[in-house]
Amino acid sequence: xxxxxxxxxxxxxxxxxxxxxxxxxxxxxxxxxxxxxxxxxxxxxxxxxxxxxxxxxxxxxxxxxxxxxxxxxxxxxxxxxxxxxxxxxxxxxxxxxxxxxxxxxxxxxxxxxxxxxxxxxxxxx
Numbered sequence: 001x002x003x004x005x006x007x008x009x010x011x012x013x014x015x016x017x018x019x020x021x022x023x024x025x026x027x028x029x030x031x032x033x034x035x036x037x038x039x040x041x042x043x044x045x046x047x048x049x050x051x052x053x054x055x056x057x058x059x060x061x062x063x064x065x066x067x068x069x070x071x072x073x074x075x076x077x078x079x080x081x082x083x084x085x086x087x088x089x090x091x092x093x094x095x096x097x098x099x100x101x102x103x104x105x106x107x108x109x110x111x112x113x114x115x116x117x118x119x120x121x122x123x124x125x
Contacts (some may be wrong), residue, residue, distance in 0.1 A: 009110055017103050024099050028092050042091055045070050049089035070097045 034042040040059050047055040048067040056064075070089075074097065078088045087093065 013103070013106055013110070016106055020099055020102055024095060028095060032091065034091055038091065041067075042094060045094050046089045049074065066097075066101070070094060073097055073100075 040057055044055075044057050044060055044064075045067045048064070048071050074088060074093055077083070
């Protein structure tokens with residue numbers, strides 16, 4: 001990877017993450033409770049946070065991966081930071097996990113594009 005590409009990616013990633021953080025803060029300030037499909041997903045994620053892994057809302061059609069990862073991230077962080085009570089699996093905390101996933105998705109997109117363009121460079125020689 002060239003230095004200019006690395007700087008470009010760093011700038012784009014930083015800008016996208018900053019914008020996501022600003023949107024997260026604005027939405028969380030105005031909409032504290034579950035909204036739209038969060039009405040289904042937040043109680044499901046909270047059930048997983050409380051160890052009720054066999055509880056399932058039949059209205060949800062997605063796989064439980066995000067709920068499991070959320071518990072895997074939130075529970076150790078709560079233990080390390082001494083968080084207790086409702087903050088551990090609150091709507092805001094679960095939204096924050098999605099914010100982290102969006103940054104990860106941006107990075108995965110970058111890796112895919114890098115791989116595709118690297119292949120194109122080899123074929124064009």
